[in-house]
Amino acid sequence: MKSFDALLAESVERHGHLCAGQVIGVRMAMLGCRLVGIDDPKAPHLRKKLIVYVEIDRCATDAIESVTGCRMGKRSLKFKDFGINAATFVNLDTRVAYRIVSTETSRDAAKEFAPGEDNPRRQQLEGYKRMPDDLLFDVQRVGVNLPEWEMPGPPRRHAVCSRCGQMVRDGRETHLGNETVCRPCAGESYFYPMDDPEDGAYGHPLKEMRA
Numbered sequence: 001m002k003s004f005d006a007l008l009a010e011s012v013e014r015h016g017h018l019c020a021g022q023v024i025g026v027r028m029a030m031l032g033c034r035l036v037g038i039d040d041p042k043a044p045h046l047r048k049k050l051i052v053y054v055e056i057d058r059c060a061t062d063a064i065e066s067v068t069g070c071r072m073g074k075r076s077l078k079f080k081d082f083g084i085n086a087a088t089f090v091n092l093d094t095r096v097a098y099r100i101v102s103t104e105t106s107r108d109a110a111k112e113f114a115p116g117e118d119n120p121r122r123q124q125l126e127g128y129k130r131m132p133d134d135l136l137f138d139v140q141r142v143g144v145n146l147p148e149w150e151m152p153g154p155p156r157r158h159a160v161c162s163r164c165g166q167m168v169r170d171g172r173e174t175h176l177g178n179e180t181v182c183r184p185c186a187g188e189s190y191f192y193p194m195d196d197p198e199d200g201a202y203g204h205p206l207k208e209m210r211a
Contacts, residue, residue: 001030001033001039001040001041004026004027004030004129007026007029007030007066007067008022008023008026008063010066010067011025011026011062011063011066011067014062014065014066015059015062015063015066018125019059019125020059020121020124020125020128021058021059021060021063021085022059022060022062022063023063023125023128023129024060024063024085024102024128024136025059025060025061025062025063025064025066025067026063026066026067027128027129027133027136027137028060028063028064028087028100028102028137029052029063029064029066029067029068029087029089030067031100031133031137031139032052032064032068032087032088032089032098032100033050033067033068033089035089035096035098035100035139036050036089036090036091036094036096036097036098037091037094037096038050038089038091041067041068041069041070042068042069047069048076048092048152049091049092049093050068050070050076050089050090050091050092051070051076051077051078051089051090051092051144051146051152052064052068052070052076052077052078052087052088052089052090053078053079053080053087053088053090053144054077054078054079054080054086054087055080055081055082055083055084055085055086055087056082056083056084056085056086057079057081058085060085060087060102061079061087064077064087065077068089074152075150075151075152075153076152078150084101085101085102086099086100086101086102087099087100088100088142088144090144090146092146092151095143095144095146096141097141097142097143097144098139098140098141098142099139099140099142100137100138100139101137101138101139101140102136102137103135103136103137103138105135106127106128106131106135106136107124109127109131109135110123110124110126110127110128110131111123111127112127112131113126113127113130113131114126114127114130147171149170149171150170150171155169155170156170157169157170157171159173159180160180161173161180161181161182161185162179162180162181163179163181163182163185164182164184164185166182168182168183174186174188
């Protein structure tokens with residue numbers, strides 16, 4: 001694996017700016033890979049050996065993606081919307097897994113490792129770079145349930161929603177009584193319909209694009 005400085009530079013270039021979350025994410029990814037025995041996750045023979053679960057949609061997640069090469073599109077990066085600055089690293093060969101959580105106490109401890117910095121932002125950045133892993137993170141060995149349809153590769157399971165007819169892949173369907181339905185039809189949608197696109201005030205977007 002490359003040095004911390006090289007990995008941080010790559011991550012910042014992808015993310016767009018340097019921040020404390022980038023430092024935490026790079027260090028978290030380096031530690032996670034080391035704990036599960038994957039030295040270089042981007043090496044051709046190791047690219048399909050690692051799955052990472054991230055628990056927050058913030059800067060550290062971009063850094064973890066940059067360091068590990070794991071991607072949602074490759075099904076090697078999984079998002080669990082817990083709002084916790086944490087990630088779990090799983091070696092698919094050995095099933096060894098570790099969950100790493102950024103400690104809340106590290107924010108105050110950062111100043112001890114950057115005494116020459118007066119700017120709080122710079123103090124946090126430099127402190128996170130320098131403090132030892134056991135102050136920056138809480139680490140726990142865990143087990144992770146990985147059903148066959150969670151694995152990288154082509155879909156191993158398909159279902160058709162009995163209400164809208166949409167194909168649902170990878171075991172994401174749900175059941176209402178005897179019905180197999182997609183999650184939007186089950187009431188778990190993040191969106192809601194506006195006016196009827198044929199008759200409503202908003203018109204039909206695809207027809208308007210063709211016009």
